[in-house]
Amino acid sequence: MDAGVEFVACDMPHANKLTIHILAAVAEHEREAISARTKAALAAAKARGKQLGGPKLDEARIKGRAALRANADRFAANTLPIVKQIQASGVSTLRGIADALAARGVPTARGGAWTPVQVSNLIRRAI
16 A cells, blocks of 8 residues: 555455555454453463463473583583693692683683683582
8 A cells, every 4th residue: 555556356356445444454453452362361371370381391491401411511521621631730729720721722611701610610510
């Protein structure tokens, strides 16, 4: 309608601009009404204590935690030998180990900067 192009609807060949405009307005109103009803129904279900989301949400959470734990264990297993070399060279503080890892270009699990807390968690994971 805004483009100024005339068209003919196959199922309504006698429709004009006014008819199409009215049908579009009715469709928009119905879309808004459906949205409002859906939001109200979800809010009511949530208020009744219904847990919204996938039916296997608990299973997905368990699998997600297991995957995160496995990735962290794998990262620790790969990085701990480097930490042991650093400790064998005489560095004993967590800050010193973090600085040595950064100096060697060893990336953290998420690609950030090494901190003493990360080194501590890494060592604790290996115990």
